[in-house]
Amino acid sequence: MLNKVIDFLTAHYKDLKTRTVFLILFLVSFLIRFPFFFRDYVDRDESTFILMGQSWVNGNLPYTELWDLKPPITFLYFASIIYVFGKSFFAIRIFGAFTVAFTAFFTYKIGLEITTKKIAFWSAIACVALQSMFGSLQGVMSEHICMMFFMPGLYLLIKYNKIYIYLISGLLMGLAVMTKLNLAYAILFLGFYILYRSFLNKRCWIGFLNVATFGLGTILVILMTILPYYLKGDTDLWWRSVIEAPLQYVEARRYSIVKILPFYILILGFLFIIWKKKRIDFREQYNQILLVTLLGVLFSFLKGGRINGHYLIQLHPILILFIGIVVSQISFLKKSILKPYYILLLLLLPMESYIEYVAIVKNKVQKGTFYNGEGFSVPNYILENNIETKNILFLGYHIGYWELDLNPPTKAATHPSNICRSELFPFYENPRTTSIEELQYIMEELKPKTIITRKGRSVFDKKMIEENEYINNYLAKYYRPIEVVEKAEILQRLE
Incomplete structure (x- = not known):
């Protein structure tokens, strides 16, 4: 054979x-x-x-x-x-x-x-x-x-x-x-x-x-x-x-x-x-x-x-x-x-594919669908529980915007890491000049009711020390976790 x-x-x-x-x-x-x-x-x-x-x-x-x-x-x-x-x-x-x-x-x-x-x-x-x-x-x-x-x-x-x-x-x-x-x-x-x-x-x-x-x-x-x-x-x-x-x-x-x-x-x-x-x-x-x-x-x-x-x-x-x-x-x-x-x-050679074949079959058995990942499960949870989506901010799993028919709150947030690329702000006429200003605008003026982060992981690249310090302190003060969906944490604003 x-x-x-x-x-x-x-x-x-x-x-x-x-x-x-x-x-x-x-x-x-x-x-x-x-x-x-x-x-x-x-x-x-x-x-x-x-x-x-x-x-x-x-x-x-x-x-x-x-x-x-x-x-x-x-x-x-x-x-x-x-x-x-x-x-x-x-x-x-x-x-x-x-x-x-x-x-x-x-x-x-x-x-x-x-x-x-x-x-x-x-x-x-x-x-x-x-x-x-x-x-x-x-x-x-x-x-x-x-x-x-x-x-x-x-x-x-x-x-x-x-x-x-x-x-x-x-x-x-x-x-x-x-x-x-x-x-x-x-x-x-x-x-x-x-x-x-x-x-x-x-x-x-x-x-x-x-x-x-x-x-x-x-x-x-x-x-x-x-x-x-x-x-x-x-x-x-x-x-x-x-x-x-x-x-x-x-x-x-x-x-x-x-x-x-x-x-x-x-x-x-x-x-x-x-x-x-x-x-x-x-x-x-x-x-x-x-x-x-x-x-x-x-x-x-x-x-x-x-x-x-x-x-x-x-x-x-x-x-x-x-x-x-x-x-x-x-x-x-x-x-x-x-x-x-x-x-x-x-x-x-295609070992990753074999592992993923097993994963989608397990997901089908457990959840009734081959589609898997927080980009699906988090939007489903939000819709099923009528969670507020005005100015929602995905700091992780941002394909969720697509599933919810929503846009990121600002141009800079289209890709979460772009928030920290302040050198690019002038090229699309962002009125903010630094990543901290962009974060302050999103968090303190737009005040998203719901934020999604990656559970147990740094929000931004570890090199972005100031940005991570700001977002971690702000989330701890003004938000509370309401659910962990797979590896995503859903936070809701206190006020």
């Missing part, structure tokens, strides 16, 4: 049709991510994107009613799903599974241009896994969305050399950069590379024309995101929110170079070794394009001054191809005796 499974997974690659590959990738993505379809939230950023998308569906452009630090296509993705399917976690998460499979599919398509079908296929499978496992990656992050546009745009540049293809690729790159701004560096690197290649081939004018067309496509998308604000006479809000605020955020939230140095030593060391050992022929134009893109993404991380786990989603679809090619050249790993261990490894 095991031999049949091995043969199925490792043979007949030449017979794989394109549509079959995509279906396999989607099935793998779906099975790994499916149990998380029912989780209230996997990452707080995803909850914020949902709130921003809902606000857009309600007729409010991003940054006007609510505010968050992402370009508008991120919110358009969520708004489109909500507009068509309503308030459906299932719809958002299944589109997330499709998005991951789509990105991996273009990893496969690019792989076909530079290596064998077998390596391309398994690189795509690995791409699905790396975008779906560990930590917050089971949610739908802005990095997932941007790579859905970036990878097909990159594939077009690798596969074709026609003027209209550069335009289409540019449009896709525009969508990518208006989802995740740091990709502008990778796109810029690609533009310079196209010029460099044309110079080497003594076709400078053709190169300039291609780059101009590529850039035009990117700029057209950016202008389209500005247009709604221009028509409302509020272009400045777009500029402050999309361009200036992220730059200020980067300056204020940098990691120490020592903290990110090991990461760069690892990646650049790998690239240097495979070049030195000639594991990959970087004289090939296809490999050069991938390398330039990879370096562009790495440079964007360096400029951003920090690397979070979900940032690596932008790196995996490209890097995995190089890794796949190198691994395929290690003779020891080709031994048939190892094949059963590969199957065992594949089965063990």
Whole structure:
């Protein structure tokens, strides 16, 4: 039986049709991510994107009613799903599974241009896994969305050399950069590379024309995101929110170079070794394009001054191809005796998914629903007990606003941690200038009747000493806990 499974997974690659590959990738993505379809939230950023998308569906452009630090296509993705399917976690998460499979599919398509079908296929499978496992990656992050546009745009540049293809690729790159701004560096690197290649081939004018067309496509998308604000006479809000605020955020939230140095030593060391050992022929134009893109993404991380786990989603679809090619050249790993261990490894990798499958079944048995988490249970408790929701403040589990058809009390509270990012206040014209002033306004003027916190956990990041001290003292003086729902504590105002 095991031999049949091995043969199925490792043979007949030449017979794989394109549509079959995509279906396999989607099935793998779906099975790994499916149990998380029912989780209230996997990452707080995803909850914020949902709130921003809902606000857009309600007729409010991003940054006007609510505010968050992402370009508008991120919110358009969520708004489109909500507009068509309503308030459906299932719809958002299944589109997330499709998005991951789509990105991996273009990893496969690019792989076909530079290596064998077998390596391309398994690189795509690995791409699905790396975008779906560990930590917050089971949610739908802005990095997932941007790579859905970036990878097909990159594939077009690798596969074709026609003027209209550069335009289409540019449009896709525009969508990518208006989802995740740091990709502008990778796109810029690609533009310079196209010029460099044309110079080497003594076709400078053709190169300039291609780059101009590529850039035009990117700029057209950016202008389209500005247009709604221009028509409302509020272009400045777009500029402050999309361009200036992220730059200020980067300056204020940098990691120490020592903290990110090991990461760069690892990646650049790998690239240097495979070049030195000639594991990959970087004289090939296809490999050069991938390398330039990879370096562009790495440079964007360096400029951003920090690397979070979900940032690596932008790196995996490209890097995995190089890794796949190198691994395929290690003779020891080709031994048939190892094949059963590969199957065992594949089965063990999605351990988080197995645990979550068990969790949703237990939740179904105990509560009659697969949907689980405080983002569901707290709003249900509030509605069942007719608890006051005027100016309600979720300092945790803020997807609860969506379940209750409510908005956060202020723009800064759209994402709870934004309350402590006072360096961003000027970019959306917050009349308060410090996080303490924002907290004082919410607590002492709006006076929310109900507040939800994470039981036994610090309200804000532990580094925010003054903010935590203020909120803890204020809650102790003016609020009393009325119920603990799972890991959430519901507080009610005394006066």
